[in-house]
Amino acid sequence: MSTPVAPRGKTRLVPAEGRLDAGEFLGAWQELNAAATIPHCVENLETSGVVDNFRRLADGGADGPAGEFRGFWFADSDLYKTLEAIGWEQARSGTRDHTALLDEVAALFEQVQTSEGYLNTYVQGTPGETEFAHPEYAHELYCAGHLMQAAVALHRGSGDERFLTVARRLGDLVVTRFGDDGEPLIDGHPEVETALVELYRETGEPAYLHAAELQIERRGHRWLEPGRFGSLYYQDHLPVRENAEALGHSVRQLYLAAGVTDLYLENGDETLLAAMERLWDSAFRTKLYVTGGHGSRHRDEAYGDPYELPPDRAYAETCASIAAFQWCWRLLLATGRARYAEEMERALLNAIAASTASTGRAFFYSNPLQLRTGHEGSDEDSPSERLPWYACACCPPNLARLLASLGGYAATSDDSGLQLHLLAAGTYEAPGMTVTVLTAYPSDGELTISVRGAGELAIRVPAWTSGASIDAAGSDGEPVPGEYLRVSGVDGETIRLSLPMTPRLVRADDRVDAVRGCVAVLRGPLVYCIEQADLPGGVLVEQIRLDPAAPISVEGDRLRLTGRAAALNTELYSAAGDGEAGEPITFTAIPYHSWANRGPGAMRVWIPTL
Template structure:
């Protein structure tokens, strides 16, 4: 399809149809390089992206393309390597590179990009089809098994990579490959006029973004058809049933978060993208109800989603076991992306609130301080003696996985992270994530100076004039704003709006006292326990911080005792909390008689008072494997 000639360097999701909020241009937002997120972007570029590329070579994901591109008359040599969706790990890494080029202008990967574009051009079929598993395994045919082969899922990630590379570097080779593939997808049906859908939703949001980049409406129409076809049980149900594939109910009727959590969240993001472009209010209403289900009854305090290992799925409402939390990293990323689209659609603070929760907790915990080891699942409790050899429930982060969807997904999100902080129009600027950096709308630029999320003091300096909107977090009771001699009290959980002039400086103070949090009584798994938060951060107690002879399982928190905030000069844990409670002696038997006293028998040892440390959940497991708890039993 013909491409529009004007190049607009934008971020990951840029609606064409006017939305409530408008994303900033790609280089109109910059995270301060020494801020927590700015340092993470630098680590991502220096360590995570190269690490992904090394492993994609080592595991054969790149070789899958070479063996097809270099195939002679006798066909490709060697065997296909990896899972059937191995292409997507390369595509997500390419997307990360596209955003990184857009952020810094780096030429580090120019030769690699040229090689990969050539390989893909040679591999792509004449009709536009491209999938190294189906094309490279004898006997496989396109879309013979759409329930599990991930062909459209893979196509979606190629499209998103091409869009990122075009926005970041004006690279047209990948975009031409992607448009040829999208043209094929747009015409694809089951022979009866129905579009073929994929067992793993993802292509929907990719097709919308390609429409936004090229102006070709066939891609939006194709995304609409994917949404409309979903939920009619056209896929083989397999051993997990139609729920697993999000094929159990039409999208507009499905108002409870069910099935495979990543698939549910990607589908929701795609449906919201479609609404943003065609204005179908029935989609928005369904997404609002679905969001209430996912975030109101099935989300962990860390912003993670998915409580069942068996099918990587949502459980029942309030089924949120901390030790058995699946909480896949990709689900937190997908939830972040969906919330961004809901924020653009509505402008409601609650969506940015959950973006922040996920980013600083569930997503931040996924990556080690080296940038080269990762969690796939993110439990909120690890027991002493946990057998963590299984890659789905490791005791510490691993360098790579057989199903390596998470590391490249992290890389692409972090490379584009500045694009999610603020929005703006000629009328003004809206700050959604209160992070150090500079964010520029057409008529107003604001520099943010802060140590947030570790400190609630924030200084905003305006260049230009217009309306400045700042989200005041729901936890920030008692927040104030000072401008000159004026001091205002601010209401938490919504946006504070004020007119600013060139040179205006505003100091926000967001009180960050440590807070004890209880779960709804229907979350039976943590009944009688409390979590500790400070600002947007969830804290955890780790075995590494306890004295010899005391196990995490012995701790009982004293909720009446003061909590002390400690600032330390470590990047890993710049803020720690000191808590008080008791270490209860372990019972002599698996089950013992209950006593209302402090001891259960003459031979029992009385509980001992103890002060102990909690660190940000995001930093756990950076000192080796060991037990950990977010939810602490109380006295």
């Protein structure tokens, strides 16, 4: 199938064709996405009025639009992301389930797009609004970027030219209006940068690549009105080569970083890569939640200070983890460094996986690492359980497009052979070489890899593993955690890799004040949590203290832990030592990604120790 990024030759790695095994974790999730999440998004595009925003413009006449605009000013992007998901799903499975929607929407785009190429239902259908008058909030180029990415996915997925024609008209408008001699305009929400690069890759038109370059070079000069959250919020505070700290709105920061890295993949400007690696160190070494979440502040959906990572107040927006996954993918293509695949895995199997219900039809927008007993979760800004949809519905269609394209993120190839980054069951193809992976990972660490053809196979050995072993005739040594093990693949060979998955306790740097004296429980790549539903009657999540010296037993995907349940204080404050010894208790931890599937209830990842 087509892959979500296809660099044109400046990088040493290119995506490999990948098909996930539908019977195992990631492949089953991808099937759920196709059967439930994408149709759910399509249904809600109707009920929320997103498609109607296009219809009212197409049906309007001299008196203006036939109805009022519904939703946020960036609502068009919800449709575009869903279209992108459909495009990747067509490439993966050949489905034609959404033909009627595609036909109608293609006709609507043709009717609504202006002769100059402009397309935005909020601006076109709102009295008093004019094109690009409010770039700090109107999201016009942001929406344009998602349309371009949808068009590329539909073109790669089924050869559909209709959307690519619309996207090219819009791209040409960006080129002419904001080119070297045009307005120096940037969007308050980065996204068009990576989309313009992708449009260039699909069409070969260098003007789109140059337009992306101009967007990136113009950012950071405080051109946008700062508003109440300041220039940090819009990623307009420093030029990209000077910004060494992850700051401001986390999704905007990460989308911008993905676009900058995409530009490097095409023009080879080493100053861009150096800047992105410095920024990555800030985001992933000082501001990352153990689950792979990004952004600790609700107020402006932003990164906080270094080590400001409160578990209960974590914003950790789903879209931020998706953006981080996409940025790490681009850095992986650029460098081949295992650390980027490591963080892709962390985010995917924890923060991103937690955002979707087991039904595939309800979602978290923010992903806290603790939910308190008695939490008032009736508002969508901080709900007690996943919701079917949101007023700001960016996350569900973002999840849909990621999952539909997921097979293209697992492996890469170069002149030497194939590199396996995500240890997922499936089949991956590179020129002259195909490998099939059988495994129950991430719940089990045993992998059987069959090789057809010949070439070097590089297998990522996770940094968390200890005592890994391999049975392969062409191995160049023992598995080293956090590195790639290189094997000379021979046609017909079977390679066996064993990754022991002993549960382990992890502590945070002392500068993460909010979890001082606590540990998180991990097994393999999965983060675990305690949920109220698994505690004996009368014991609250907040009472538990873990015995770090006690053994941890594994029961399927659940862990049995030993600790004590301290007595509840009758006063808000009491003398130190009162009731702290507690009663012995054995309790269960479940994978963080599966919490809140049994109804609302308290939960915590970080557990105080005895």
